Amino acid sequence: MTVTLADVAARAQVSPATVSRVLNGNYPVAASTRERVLRAVDELDYVLNGPASALAAATSDLVGILVNDIADPFFGIMASAIQAEIGGPGGRAGGERLAVVCNTGGSPERELTYLTLLQRQRAAAVVLTGGAVEDTAHAEAVAAKLRKLAQAGTRVVLCGRPPAPDTGSAALTFENRGGARALTEHLVGLGHRRLGYIAGPGERTTTRHRLEGHRAALAAAGIEDDPRRTVHGRYDRRSGYEATLELLRRDSSLTAIVAANDSVALGACAALRESGLRIPEDVSVAGFDDLPFSIDAVPSLTTVRLPLAEAGARAGRIAMGREEQPPGGIASVRGELMVRGSTGVPRAS
Amino acid sequence: MTVTLADVAARAQVSPATVSRVLNGNYPVAASTRERVLRAVDELDYVLNGPASALAAATSDLVGILVNDIADPFFGIMASAIQAEIGGPGGRAGGERLAVVCNTGGSPERELTYLTLLQRQRAAAVVLTGGAVEDTAHAEAVAAKLRKLAQAGTRVVLCGRPPAPDTGSAALTFENRGGARALTEHLVGLGHRRLGYIAGPGERTTTRHRLEGHRAALAAAGIEDDPRRTVHGRYDRRSGYEATLELLRRDSSLTAIVAANDSVALGACAALRESGLRIPEDVSVAGFDDLPFSIDAVPSLTTVRLPLAEAGARAGRIAMGREEQPPGGIASVRGELMVRGSTGVPRAS
DNA sequence: CGTCGTGCAGAAAGCGCTTGCTAAATGGCT
DNA sequence: AGCCATTTAGCAAGCGCTTTCTGCACGACG
Numbered sequence: 001m002t003v004t005l006a007d008v009a010a011r012a013q014v015s016p017a018t019v020s021r022v023l024n025g026n027y028p029v030a031a032s033t034r035e036r037v038l039r040a041v042d043e044l045d046y047v048l049n050g051p052a053s054a055l056a057a058a059t060s061d062l063v064g065i066l067v068n069d070i071a072d073p074f075f076g077i078m079a080s081a082i083q084a085e086i087g088g089p090g091g092r093a094g095g096e097r098l099a100v101v102c103n104t105g106g107s108p109e110r111e112l113t114y115l116t117l118l119q120r121q122r123a124a125a126v127v128l129t130g131g132a133v134e135d136t137a138h139a140e141a142v143a144a145k146l147r148k149l150a151q152a153g154t155r156v157v158l159c160g161r162p163p164a165p166d167t168g169s170a171a172l173t174f175e176n177r178g179g180a181r182a183l184t185e186h187l188v189g190l191g192h193r194r195l196g197y198i199a200g201p202g203e204r205t206t207t208r209h210r211l212e213g214h215r216a217a218l219a220a221a222g223i224e225d226d227p228r229r230t231v232h233g234r235y236d237r238r239s240g241y242e243a244t245l246e247l248l249r250r251d252s253s254l255t256a257i258v259a260a261n262d263s264v265a266l267g268a269c270a271a272l273r274e275s276g277l278r279i280p281e282d283v284s285v286a287g288f289d290d291l292p293f294s295i296d297a298v299p300s301l302t303t304v305r306l307p308l309a310e311a312g313a314r315a316g317r318i319a320m321g322r323e324e325q326p327p328g329g330i331a332s333v334r335g336e337l338m339v340r341g342s343t344g345v346p347r348a349s
Numbered sequence: 350m351t352v353t354l355a356d357v358a359a360r361a362q363v364s365p366a367t368v369s370r371v372l373n374g375n376y377p378v379a380a381s382t383r384e385r386v387l388r389a390v391d392e393l394d395y396v397l398n399g400p401a402s403a404l405a406a407a408t409s410d411l412v413g414i415l416v417n418d419i420a421d422p423f424f425g426i427m428a429s430a431i432q433a434e435i436g437g438p439g440g441r442a443g444g445e446r447l448a449v450v451c452n453t454g455g456s457p458e459r460e461l462t463y464l465t466l467l468q469r470q471r472a473a474a475v476v477l478t479g480g481a482v483e484d485t486a487h488a489e490a491v492a493a494k495l496r497k498l499a500q501a502g503t504r505v506v507l508c509g510r511p512p513a514p515d516t517g518s519a520a521l522t523f524e525n526r527g528g529a530r531a532l533t534e535h536l537v538g539l540g541h542r543r544l545g546y547i548a549g550p551g552e553r554t555t556t557r558h559r560l561e562g563h564r565a566a567l568a569a570a571g572i573e574d575d576p577r578r579t580v581h582g583r584y585d586r587r588s589g590y591e592a593t594l595e596l597l598r599r600d601s602s603l604t605a606i607v608a609a610n611d612s613v614a615l616g617a618c619a620a621l622r623e624s625g626l627r628i629p630e631d632v633s634v635a636g637f638d639d640l641p642f643s644i645d646a647v648p649s650l651t652t653v654r655l656p657l658a659e660a661g662a663r664a665g666r667i668a669m670g671r672e673e674q675p676p677g678g679i680a681s682v683r684g685e686l687m688v689r690g691s692t693g694v695p696r697a698s
Numbered sequence: 699c700g701t702c703g704t705g706c707a708g709a710a711a712g713c714g715c716t717t718g719c720t721a722a723a724t725g726g727c728t
Numbered sequence: 729a730g731c732c733a734t735t736t737a738g739c740a741a742g743c744g745c746t747t748t749c750t751g752c753a754c755g756a757c758g
Binding site for chain 3: 729730731732733734735736737738739740741742743744745746747748749750751752753754755756757758
């Protein structure tokens with residue numbers, strides 16, 4: 001039914017070993033023989049059996065990219081960049097690797113299961129993107145898995161995620177704290193004193209770091225941090241919308257709202273607008289990430305640009321062993337404050 | 350070095366066969382034995398060797414999802430929905446499948462290569478999303494691959510893509526033509542007579558169908574279709590921005606711009622705004638797809654909503670054999686016109 | 699009390715490929 | 729002409745798992 005290596009060998013009048021070598025190209029084969037084999041492959045429409053090959057060679061060409069939410073452009077952009085470097089098909093010769101993205105949906109269990117599945121497949125490399133869940137047990141479980149993967153020869157790279165010490169993984173970490181701090185400092189510098197903060201889900205490193213940066217800026221300016229001015233939610237538009245309504249309910253004198261990311265900020269804008277408030281005259285709004293659509297908001301969003309594509313590309317290269325690991329296995333990636341129309345001086349009050 | 354089935358067997362004092370059966374759970378094993386095996390698995394921290402298993406069983410648990418651009422939420426949303434149904438890890442019991450998304454970047458070669466790679470891996474199912482490239486040679490090559498995949502027992506589903514007859518694949522097709530027509534009819538009904546159209550890349554089914562719908566609406570209204578009012582570009586914001594400038598240069602008396610999708614429409618809005626034109630007072634703008642951010646545009650975007658998540662979920666279920674194929678293997682999915690703030694009556698002129 | 703059905707476990711034959719080693723040419727030297 | 733170094737090809741032993749077939753033991757039944 002299915003054509004095997006042996007069939008090709010028979011047709012080309014050579015041994016299976018030779019066919020294998022022609023296909024893998026890492027062993028001298030006479031030009032004439034090679035051609036004969038290639039012709040047979042073509043005529044028979046032969047397709048290598050991946051599992052068999054992986055089993056025999058004890059390696060596979062699978063590269064896994066784990067993302068928290070594939071429907072979120074934040075991850076889409078990173079995944080796209082990573083994958084472009086992995087080569088996927090169409091990459092540079094020889095390294096024909098299957099880059100696959102796995103959507104964990106932010107669930108710790110799924111993250112672990114995907115890691116196991118990837119381990120099962122003897123993946124060549126794994127890239128984990130985005131914030132991690134801050135549960136000690138889970139973090140330890142993930143660390144253990146990463147260690148095991150590394151031991152098995154799988155290259156592990158973290159992109160936009162805090163380092164996992166002693167796991168043999170390289171990490172490209174976003175400076176969420178610094179970016180968030182710069183953002184809030186900008187607002188404070190403008191004269192804002194009553195700022196609401198819409199945080200992401202609790203127990204996430206990204207959420208915590210951004211919040212810490214925000215608070216650090218407030219503290220530095222001597223502004224008391226009223227816990228009622230912080231609301232937690234998901235990293236999506238809807239959540240920003242609802243959280244804003246809640247913040248307004250708690251204190252309608254807010255002059256600025258800082259959001260966990262751009263999508264959330266967009267939701268905040270919608271809520272403000274519906275509440276009859278102007279941006280930025282009545283309330284300033286700031287996001288984070290600088291996703292493509294942020295510049296199209298009206299007014300365009302003040303935010304912190306994260307070099308998602310660049311970081312992803314670098315992570316991809318490291319995963320392929322095409323770029324050496326950063327010193328100490330850790331590199332931190334800075335965000336850049338983008339001041340745009342959605343933030344301004346607070347109204348006199 | 351690595352723990353194998355045999356190691357587990359030795360530890361549990363049973364034969365490898367028994368261990369395999371416990372793990373696969375499709376053969377009676379006494380409870381006490383099972384428990385012993387499970388304990389050994391746990392103690393040894395055993396992880397099944399995927400390739401070996403796939404080789405022996407002649408099947409794998411890989412499901413491939415092909416997308417044109419993973420950084421585009423259009424695909425992200427569909428992929429997410431598909432994957433949620435595949436189960437990925439965490440899906441219903443037994444069906445632990447590795448759903449992976451493959452980014453073709455819109456390149457025909459990569460599409461083909463990914464298909465081959467998936468075939469190599471003996472994938473359980475493959476879902477192709479989004480428009481296809483309209484090159485006869487390539488279409489035939491893809492069809493041939495799909496046929497081969499189907500023969501090998503891989504279930505093939507097309508989602509948001511025109512049917513591929515005689516390939517043994519199921520298709521969920523978006524009614525791009527109908528949606529586009531309704532959209533333009535809406536504009537014409539408002540009184541517009543000079544409409545610009547920003548199309549996607551040529552040679553794509555989606556591009557062509559949407560354009561045809563637009564033209565059909567114009568024709569029905571007796572409006573001459575001036576080719577100078579159509580510009581082709583990519584499916585992204587940038588492209589919309591540039592195309593709009595070009596359209597304006599060609600004819601500054603346009604009263605409406607219909608874009609290939611929402612991202613393009615957003616770019617168009619930016620260009621119009623920078624040109625000092627108001628939306629919709631001076632120029633109406635319409636998009637397509639109704640991605641989440643569209644409602645947040647100011648004014649919010651009139652567009653055609655495509656049930657991306659629903660279609661994806663259905664495609665996923667079909668791919669898993671959990672829902673039967675639509676009659677004839679083809680189902681068409683309708684879009685819904687969403688009239689919002691970005692379209693209005695044209696200025697009197 | 700012998701026989702048969704049933705439930706559970708093991709032996710062993712692959713699945714299709716890679717690769718270390720060996721063998722056979724080939725050609726260049728002396 | 730005889731030898732050795734070089735190429736190039738084949739042999740065969742696995743890689744780790746699944747699965748068919750066989751075998752054993754036990755209780756039930758006539």
